[in-house]
Amino acid sequence: MRDSWNLTAEFRDHPDEFTFGFAPPDGYPQCFCTRCEAGNPNFSGKGLGQPSLSEVWFRFGNAVAAEVAKEFPDRWLFSNGYADRARPPEGIGPLSPNLGIQSAMLDSCMFHPIQEPI
């Protein structure tokens, strides 16, 4: 048993594992520590999961995926993009090519296609 756990060690120890999923707790989690607050652009008035955690969460997920890709470029990491992560992040450059985001537009209208004007 190792003292700490990380994804590169996991993939090194288990070469048959090709994906790993991770996500914050279900619902609308927020962190109010000074680091997260500093990284939150406080989107407002644009809908899609407010207050949005997208910038903080996907900045973290992208950094983890980029670090894993250095040693394991063929392994995929997945996270979810719903609730307060439904809004695409705007302040993060291209996402790491090994990061998949599974989206569920739970707050959208069930009667009209998402591209239809309200």
Ligand SMILES: [Zn+2]
């Ligand atoms: Zn925080």
